[in-house]
Amino acid sequence: MVLVGGCHCGAIRYEVRGEPIAHALCHCRDCRRHAGAPMVGWAMYPADAVKVTQGEPKLYKSSEHGRRYFCPDCGTGLFYTNDDVFPGIIDVQSATFDDPEAVPAQAHIQVAERIKWMGRAHELPAFDRFPPRE
Numbered sequence: 001m002v003l004v005g006g007c008h009c010g011a012i013r014y015e016v017r018g019e020p021i022a023h024a025l026c027h028c029r030d031c032r033r034h035a036g037a038p039m040v041g042w043a044m045y046p047a048d049a050v051k052v053t054q055g056e057p058k059l060y061k062s063s064e065h066g067r068r069y070f071c072p073d074c075g076t077g078l079f080y081t082n083d084d085v086f087p088g089i090i091d092v093q094s095a096t097f098d099d100p101e102a103v104p105a106q107a108h109i110q111v112a113e114r115i116k117w118m119g120r121a122h123e124l125p126a127f128d129r130f131p132p133r134e
């Protein structure tokens with residue numbers, strides 16, 4: 001299987017070969033604050049399975065060993081590596097796949113740091129678009 005993806009503006013494109021080692025929705029504080037989102041989906045691959053085919057992501061050191069890669073033009077988060085905890089592994093921000101349905105998430109991780117109301121997010125009212133106006 002080959003999946004392709006990229007950032008919002010299109011400056012950075014990548015391709016990924018093979019099945020992910022895992023695909024998890026991360027609730028840790030670092031992911032949340034870097035993405036500006038309540039959780040972030042990560043598909044984990046061997047580092048050599050992922051190839052940037054266009055553009056050059058910018059590197060941000062988000063912790064002592066954590067490295068986050070994002071598009072310097074539009075800010076989309078793309079990859080994460082941590083040579084201390086996950087040597088030889090790269091995490092791909094799975095919502096940046098052109099087909100984000102291709103690899104379903106398998107688990108929630110780092111829920112010890114989850115925003116409390118996110119634990120019941122699936123119970124919230126849902127609308128195809130927006131709530132009806134009064």
Ligand SMILES: [Zn+2]
Pocket residue numbers: 007008009010011012071072073074075076
């Ligand atoms: Zn971009």
Ligand SMILES: [Zn+2]
Pocket residue numbers: 026027028029030031032110
């Ligand atoms: Zn995280």
